[in-house]
Amino acid sequence: MEQSAQPRRRSVLKTALATTAVAAGAPLTGLLTAPSARAALPPRGLTSRYTMTAFTYTGGATMHVYEAPDGTAFRPIASPAYAPPSGLLRDPSIMRHSDSRYYVTYTTAWTGNRIGLASSADRLTWTHLGDITLPTAGIGNSWAPEWFLDTDGRVHIVVSLHYTASTDAGTFQPHVITATNTALTAWTEPVPLAGIPTDYIDTFVVRIGGTYHAVLKSTRDMSTDFATAPALTGPWTVWNTGNFVDLDGEGPCLVPLDNGGWRLYFEQYRAHRFWCTDSYDTFRTWSTPMELSGISGTVKHLTVLKERVPGGTTLPAAPHRLRAVNAPDRLWAPGASSVLDLATGGGIALTAVPGLADRSGYSLRVADGRYVRHYGYRLRLDADNGTTVFARDATFTPRPGSAAGSVSLESFSHPGRYVRHREHQLWLDFHRTGDLYEADRSFLLV
Template structure:
């Protein structure tokens, strides 16, 4: 392979959650004496980062407005994304559809993307800060009769090898008969690549194949071009053979371009696009993709972004709460405080802030009588109990609040829902991309 240089409702059991184009990124490069960087774009399992660090999800996407520009967003919770720069990258010629991002062992970020509607080349660009990008050139995929090279996805295996999964369509084959292939970098500079190898067991009726690895098993998410479903497959090696074992049953959404990322509670979030209706959805799973939560619209960006990647890495930063006795005060109603009946009132209740019952890097709130603040039917109340469900209902993750010194508290077992006051009651509500929600869900912890 040659590289062409270019010009510069809530249920109290295990919550469910709901395969396409994005490849989960791990770390390293096989066969080369290069150190593995910690915290690279996702691990097989995630947990709440320790104090002083935070999860960071970087979204690269193109939009309905242009097929040759890449926009970059980021988020601490895989729900509320803010624009870092848009457009952040435009190639010298051609397209930049389906941009997939990874962080390499040299500390730089790299994009690969669909460079043209036809042909056997995919694009490559790099950045030191995720914001300012430089075109590196196009990777030419060798082979006879390649008519289309679409939706390349980075996949960094646990052996350190840097791979790109790309959907190839060959001249003369029926329309829609794409099949996933992998190419592997053979040098640290990503300038030389192996010949394409098919992912056997995934038929030619699938496109947008996205791979994650959990333990020794490779999980493929694949968009069926015949049934319009997102199907799942597993294999013991990256190139297969894969066995298709489950359909996600999002046929009504005609979902494509899915990307899966790990969450702080150990579950996974799957993003996918309902491209016919110009909407982007996400859904969560905590049982290795067997069940999924009802799909939720991506707030603020649904209808704007297309075919995105959202890998995760842990970075320094993030808010912390002081442990011990504290009073929780509303940011936008500073004369009102959390109280013991699960409301926001003028009477102060002192809570003892303790390490989270479900994860010690989260937080739980204990009253003087030993009861804990937990959500039930998405309302907040004081309660006693034991077991996994109770512990998770009573655990919250600190996120940046709307003003300096404040925090927002995300539900541990329902990511994307935050403690928020509404009608002077406390609820665990889904995030909305509004200033009012950010104010209503921000609190300060003060001495009693």
Template sequence: MNRTVRKLLALLGPLLLVLLGGAVFEGTASAAAPPAGQATRYTMTAFTNSSESNLYVYDSPDATGFALQKGPAYTPPSGLIRDPSIFKHTDGYYYLTYTTNWTGNTIGFARSTDRVNWTFLYNYTIPISGLTRTWAPEWFIDTDGSVNVIVSLTAASTATHFTAYKITATNAALTTWSAPTQLSGIGPNYIDTFIVKVGSTYHAFTKNETTKYIEYATASSLTGPYTLRKTGDWAGFGDWVEGPALVQLDNGGWRIHYDGYRAGKYWYSDSYDNFATWSAPTEVPGLSGFIRHATVLKETVPGGVTLPTNATRSLRSVNYPDRYAVARSDSLGYIDPVSTSSSAAVKQSATFTVVPGLADANCYSFRDSSGRYLRHWDFRVRFDSSNGTDTFKKDATYCARPGSASGSVRLESYNYPGRYIRHYNYSLRVDPYQNTDTFRADSSFTVVSPWA
């Protein structure tokens, strides 16, 4: 939220408090994040700059910080494994489809029970005469349950004039497929088409192979006709980019990961307005410069971090265990030393009531003894009374992720996914995730018995 709007909300806040007669204690919010005992898991499959013949598998609780699960996790019996796309089928298996070679007319299939150990199934020949290149197959599961693969095909003698086609599985075993159908309106010379469906509209993100931009089209049918809505550098992704892959975040936003192959970077960006605008591209921490053309699968799985709600607790720093999150007299958040010899006021400043998240009841908010909530403002942690706005509720909501030490927690911003509460020079901030041990420790806290 920009400063002008935030200042307006800040001015309205005190007026609301006067009208309501005191601190605003929020009611129960709706929930999009998984409930207690469950967690979101994002699985990424990719090939790498160092090998086109090996699959690497990563996972993440937040679609930002990915940890290697296995690499190489799969090597096909022959050919390549470029552009690996993953989904979980109704039979309980995970399936891959992938590009088998720079030239030819086949795509590959493999499956797994655990995402990290894969078995080759078969190479499938696309039944179109004269194909010279068959690239970037992507799974698309429609709302009717049909299993589709979107694939880029050309019969040209060079890597040009690609067109998007779809094939649909005609049996549950995914061994027989319909005749290919062209996606009308996408092409010629568009590749790496990735589709998501929102409501009754199909949204296609596809690389213009002539201009090297990722462009955007919509249709009311999977096979089109598609209408190009945004072209050129409409989203700020830049040029010489490819391999768009979208996944929905727990807060309802959409994240695109894509390959800045010419610069040797891997990026992500978020949208919250039905794909109209996007956040500034951010490099995928720890993986940018190594992975190529990935896809991301979102699942809800057992596990996660659960905090007690409607209970008072203190937040102890993992790497400075004599320091605790506090609200100082300037209303800003810090980690300060607290001990049995500390004054009652200091102990009270380090004590908070954990409540269901104001913006999502399956996340958390933290309220001090005066009724103020821990929230971020220009990415600095501070404590303010609620003004009842949606912006405030989101600023004051944090989703629990596993911390760097056993039993610890990291608190991810609800409205800025990928940013975490962390201390820096003992000040509490909401900073972008960094793939370093220092950041992971700085952003980890142990929830302990309250000081007051």
């Protein structure tokens, strides 16, 4: 939760204190449990869908809804989607409830003890349900509410609270409120997450097995930190600190990926940019952050919901060749040292078989038994060496291409990276917006 004029949190709060005395698809339980040791692509006939809710730099009173098949290539589906009858709408957090409806909670004002609530059947049209009043005395600010659905079915909201008795404008602390009925019309009083010190805000919680994990923003060090606890209310231990200080990450959000990893989204507040990074060791280490082209510079403080819905792209079992949509005289063909290029001529026949890392994906095999895999983001043909790394690097998820009948191939091991051609060579490149990239990553099966 930040003001659009870019003052730091402390100066914002000091000023504030001075002026105050689902369409088809089921809820995804994978948000609450550990990623499988094996991959977890949806079975054929289903596909993952990532729904993002955010507000923008151009205003703090409307919510916008975006969608992506891969957690990367977000496009607007309702922009704007919702504005409350009065007040602000900032930091919208989305979840899907047991009644199959979608709900958002959000920051309603710079000061006060209320957070907002709205609902939708289709993510496009929203109904204002009213505000949740936090009854604890002395609350001066209620910012950045985030849903957390526990494995026992209970519905919680984690919200950052600042009390008027505090003289330090940075002393926010995460608290949790819990719904006491399924209609979400009655809530407990806020309970602090014990063990998390003050000076933390924007707290997002997931559960992996029997351990609760939180990612949260330090207002003191401007870092993204991580904490764990045996129970939602604690005791929490902050254990991984000092991350992404150079990017001044705001509004962190965690989402499980199809390949068993987790993706972290966050806003680089001062630069108006948005990033994502992936972890495969329970938040100990992270990939190099990649900018989310298309929404970076537009959205602020988002939350992403992952579901499985009917759909998906399939590849035929018979051998085919792949022709570039925007270079129709060139097909995939072996080059020097077993790399794959685009070349004129007959190309090489590829047979789509169940993915080596996940049978719901695909691996591409040639007649001599070698597979298409990436190495250093370059595509090549190699024999299966039986390793997990090879299996993951040789598995792809097909997506619709930019032209009718064309396909794009997303890397299983590096979600958001697609096979594309540049200078007639085949590479894995991270998604970016623009007609050239979309065409470069689209191929026709011939």
